[in-house]
Amino acid sequence: MRYLRVVWRYPAITSTVLVLGSVLLLLALGSPTVGQVIAIGYVAVFVTWTLARMVRDVLRGHVGLDILAVVAMVATLAVGEYIASLIIVLMLSGGEALEDFAGRRARRDLSALLDRSPRIAHVLVAAQLAESDEVTDLPVDEVTVGDVLLIRPAEIVPVDGVLLTESGTFDESSLTGESMPVTREAGGEVLSGAINGSRAVRIRAVRRSADSQYQQIVALVHAAEDSHAPVVRLADRFAVPFTAVSLVLASTAWAISGEATRFAEVLVLATPCPLLIAAPVAFLGGLSRAAKAGVIMKGGAVIEQIARVRAAAFDKTGTLTQGRPELVDIRTANAFAPDELLQLAASAEQYSTHVLAEGIRRAAESRGLELRGATEAREEATNGVVADIDGREVVVGKPAYVAALAPDTVRATLDSSQAAAYVAVDGRFAGVLVLADHPRREAAAVVSWLRAHEVDRIVMLTGDVGTTAQSVGHQVGIAEVHAELLPPEKVALAATLQPRPIMMVGDGVNDAPVLAAADIGVAMGAKGATAAGDAADIVILVDSLEKLVEAVSIGRHTLRVALAAIWIGIGLSVGLMLVAMTGLIPSLVGALVQEAVDLATILYALRALNGPSSPLRTETSDLSGDADPDRARQPGPRASGVT
Structure with missing residues (x-):
């Protein structure tokens, strides 16, 4: 036969x-x-x-x-x-x-992703969640958000979900290239395509199959x-x-x-x-090797472009920094209480997609503050969010934007490692939430490697305020910083930067226009359905800048x-x-x-x-002289609004 x-x-x-x-x-x-x-x-x-x-x-x-x-x-x-x-x-x-x-x-290696795409999900009946493992097997496309699924030992997770079991171990090598199994605790996110360990676990679906991480990767592989x-x-x-x-x-x-x-x-x-x-x-062969390393390149032209790259532009938030800002101070004004200010701001930030909003929400939840629903909410790109909470108009965002709506806004004095989200309520300045974000440990080494390997110009394009951006740029080794940019301004700058081709690296929804406009758009750690992942030529599945070096090296x-x-x-x-x-x-x-x-x-x-192993790992000792590792571990600042 x-x-x-x-x-x-x-x-x-x-x-x-x-x-x-x-x-x-x-x-x-x-x-x-x-x-x-x-x-x-x-x-x-x-x-x-x-x-x-x-x-x-x-x-x-x-x-x-x-x-x-x-x-x-x-x-x-x-x-x-x-x-x-x-x-x-x-x-x-x-x-x-x-x-x-x-x-x-x-x-x-590309086909391996397609061949093992999950097709069946074990859905638990609501009345049986606590005491029974009796399930109804459904096609994975019929799983809806909120369904509780049973994942048996060694089975592939069919959709993105939140772990309900106390803990679980998963093999995510097909998603991230990381060979070691990872352990998730209850409440942690479990990505579709991961392979369950030796014990059965339960997850609650948070995305449908078409929107889940693995199916998005499969779509990218088909495109490649x-x-x-x-x-x-x-x-x-x-x-x-x-x-x-x-x-x-x-x-x-x-x-x-x-x-x-x-x-x-x-x-x-x-x-x-x-x-x-x-x-x-x-x-x-290059596409296959990149996929195995956790980097999806959308076609041969992308490999050729990234191989010839001569300039690189980075977004700051979530790209050069870790993108997980932590609340370090609450400074109130006009008789607002700290918890009241945080509760209102976090309630409004429910309607924002920016990672800063996530930091504010996490802070409110850690204090046990209940988030209120909004009767109306909108996000102003790169500026902030406006929401009607219990009949009050709450604005959270950049100082200039908030000051335009609340003239009594007072700018806060911050350390170089801090950033502020300004809050106004009903047209009055309510206070400032001070947050700190850390630069990625590998960011300085990545910048040094690119500069040492024929990338002649490296810049930062960010919507953050100038002092914050300059501080992060100094810590990671980028001297040319363009701050307080709107998305059209980012696109215009990317179009005029020389020499070409230019690579733009970002992670947020508002990075999508500039990623599409650059010669090579790279989306960092894109969670499948994000606009950045759709607009980019390269999607790095692992939330690490080291993979950027590997992508250039493979190209x-x-x-x-x-x-x-x-x-x-x-x-x-x-x-x-x-x-x-x-x-x-x-x-x-x-x-x-x-x-x-x-x-x-x-x-x-x-x-x-085949080719050399990750060049960043092999050259770490050489890079340490160019980038101070202690400095790279210092907290990095963060501006409010969407970057």
Whole structure:
């Protein structure tokens, strides 16, 4: 059955082998004329089919290398080398099969994500939650938010949820690349796609299947797999010069020798399989390796762009900083009590998506303050949130925004490691919530690595206030800081920054426009359905900047392998053509030798599947001199509003 599947999958190879075998048999039986007629007819059909495909590609604006193969087949037929012509057909069809095989090998890690996508969920009946494990099995698409699910040992979590069991251990390697199991406590988030440990646990669904982390990753993988055109364009840059050189060498050999067979002998060695196959195989290998490392790249063009990156722009909040601000002080005004101020602010921040809002909500919950519902709420991008709470208009946001609504607002004096969320109630200034955020421990090392590896310009683009942004920039090693920016201003700056290409790294919903506008948009730790993850070219599934270094390193390694494989194919082909110009390589032998060149090129391109380990880990000792690790661990400031 396996062989039958191969025959069915590659009909061109099967038919060519049958025709070649028949022709050789006829030659052995003393009927060369019949064999020649069969060979000419078959090759003519193949040439016609190839020409039709070429015309279709030209109409789509794509000029490739098939012209060389067509000329080689016609030339060998013209000089009577019909066996060599059949071998060229076999080489071309076999090259496509080799590409398919190598592509499936390179795509293995991507396909693993798709193959293990959960399809069934064990839903517990409400009356049985406490004392029974009786379940109703439903398709995962039918799970709704709030359903309680049973996850048995070694099963895949079907949807994102909150752990109800006291604790649980999960393997998240397919999501994050982290090989060690992680332990979650009751109330902790469990992501779909994680593999449960040795004990059954219960979770409460917080997202539907389509919105869950794993399904979003699967969608990104599909997008990456479907992006083939940029991969082909890399090889096409060599198409015209390689075709021209090959035809010149073949014509020169014909002119010098006076023998038409010499033209065919040279062109047989100029068939374009190395160029057509090397780049796709290498880029698929790079996509696969990146996915295994917890980095989803949306196509071959992204790999090429990040490999050539010369400038980097970072958002601050949640990107350079940890994005988990902690409340350190409450400063009230106009007779508001501290708990009252915090309760009103946290109630309003329920309607904000920014991580600062999460910090304020966590502080209120830790004090046992009940959050009130709002009759109306809206978020003003980059400025703050406005909500009607118990008939009172509560505004939480940046000082300038709050001051425009409450003229008695007074700016707070803050340490460099602090930031403030200003609060107004019914048009009166109510006070300030002082928070502190910590820069990521790895941020300074990542910035130093990029600067040491041909990224000539590194900037920060943030909506935070200037003093806060400058302080964080100083701690992580970024001197060029653009602060208090609105989203359109971020986009405008990203469009004008030089040198190109520029990489923009962010994590928030309001980073989506600038991520889409940059040459390479990178979303940090995107939770599947975020706008940032949708707009970005690269999604880092692990909440760590170290993976940014790994993404750049993988991109550069992949591009080097692809280009090297192409040049190996060109070099071997040109060298063999020069030898063939002397008449030392007959057409039949040349066709067989070219198959060996194809195989060598593909095997080299598969090197993109492997590469050096994470460069940031191996260079930590070198980076420590450029970035003070103690300074990097100091708390970082945080501005209010949405960054």
